[in-house]
Amino acid sequence: MQANTAEYDRWNKRYAAPEYIFGEGPNYFLAGCKALLPASGTALAIADGEGRNGVWLAEQGLTVTSLDFSPNGQAKAKVLADKRGVKVNIVEANVHTWDYPENAFDVVVEIFTQFSTPAERAVKWAGMRKALKPGGLMIIQGYSPKQLEYKTGGPGILEQLYTKAMIEAAFAGFHDVKFTEEELEMHEGTSHGGMSAVVGFTGRK
DSSP states (O other), X not given: OOSOHHHHHHHHHXXXXXXXXXXXXXXXXXXXXXXXXXXXXXXXXXXXXXXXXXXXXXXTTOEEEEEESOHHHHHHHXXXXXXXXXXXXXXXXXXXXXXXXXXXXXXXXXXXXXXXXXXXXXXXXXXXXXXXXXXEEEEEEEEOXXXXXXXXXXXXXXXXXXXXXXXXXXXXXXXXXXXXXXXXXXXETTTEXXXXXXXEEEEEO
16 A cells, blocks of 8 residues: 555654654644635645644534544544544545545645655645645645755755745646745644744645
8 A cells, every 4th residue: 555665664653652743733834824714615634644734624614534644643633633522534545646536625735745756746746736626725835945954854855845836836727826935943743843944835726
């Protein structure tokens, strides 16, 4: 099932930690997009790990599918959803090989999933685009190349980092597009901490 066994093993081991390594709260950029979300509808959280973002989306009234390949991460996501009193549809699958349904989600969210090679990223983003309904909202945040200077998180591999031009090309034709490129102190669990260089994207299909 796993396209990259080493990557699967690495993440499943990381998520075996007792604490939520990225914290229990949502990513700050996603939380800042709250006003853009529909009052109801469906959302897909890509590589949702321990569930912090998927659970938050469910708290906003959305019917959420949380997609990840790590059983350890998903077990923690279930615990977090129960703790918050929401339901999340947990799907164990690789984001590069999952059969993305067409025009199925009102919101698609990808936050710091930069373990993809360029070829895998193209497949993943094509799947995300396919799964988003016309008029639906895409939300993406990832580390930008300057993150290589800070070394406070991320893959440490230039070709896996995100640029505005890269995202613009992948989601050409989207409207209501907004980019946020910033350098800031991040404090999200034990694994996102310190000065970071990030790029954020919102747009509608």
